[in-house]
Amino acid sequence: MQYEGVLQKMQTEVGTPIQYYLVFENDFLNMNQILDKHLQIDFIKFQCLNCGRDRPIYRQGFCKTCFYEVPTAGDWIMRPELSTAHLDKEDRDLEYEKKVQLQPHIVYLANSSNIKVGVTRKSQVPTRWIDQGAHEAIEIVEVPNRYLAGITEVALKDHLSDKTNWRKMLTNDVKDENLVDWRDRLKEYIPEEASEYYIDTNKETHLQFPVLQYPEKVNSLNLNKNPSYKGILKGIKGQYLIFEDNTVFNIRGSEGYYVGLSID
Structure with a gap:
């Protein structure tokens, strides 16, 4: 099976165990169904989650320009004590900030x-x-x-x-x-x-996670350094894929990376 698209954090569904889904523009993949199978990940290009351009990802799936401009990356996201919408004060986009902060x-x-x-x-x-x-x-x-x-x-x-x-x-x-x-x-x-x-x-x-085998030690996969990787998927926890050879891959940490996935 072949899939291709830009990585965004996996969507989840509460269950025993939790169900995980990778969602692409025109397709989706239930990750639980490929446990114990070979999964190959190939980095193809960058695709900023805001502007869609092939620019190096800076943080949170955004290129550097977008990271410092879009309201979804304001400082109050990581530091909620900096929120000001309740004072009717804008950071980057008051309408968006009221929608998120005032709930x-x-x-x-x-x-x-x-x-x-x-x-x-x-x-x-x-x-x-x-x-x-x-x-x-x-x-x-x-x-x-x-x-x-x-x-x-x-x-x-x-x-x-x-x-x-x-x-x-x-x-x-x-x-x-x-x-x-x-x-x-x-x-x-x-x-x-x-x-x-x-x-x-x-x-x-x-909460119960779909893990068949936990790693004895952790080796983190970085697509910038290793743009092609293949391993047997043994578990999913948090936003990480866990492989048989102790490799782990942070999906959320790789948002904005356009990849190809091969399953066999």
């Missing part, structure tokens, strides 16, 4: 390699947890805008990480934690502006 947001705890705090739109639960490879997660605060979620995350970062150790996540070097206890212990550190939105009645969400 319910969740501050959560997730365990993928360690317990971390994060922020996502309510509509992105549990997709965000799946993308991070979290095997368990829990909401701690639900607020009406991104700014309140951001300042809550900043306050909680003083007491636990906001980063995932992707190597530990991929080798499954993780342990179960009682996230309800963690949520309750962190309550006192929630900023006053967000304290009324604390959630105290929910339970952990558990």
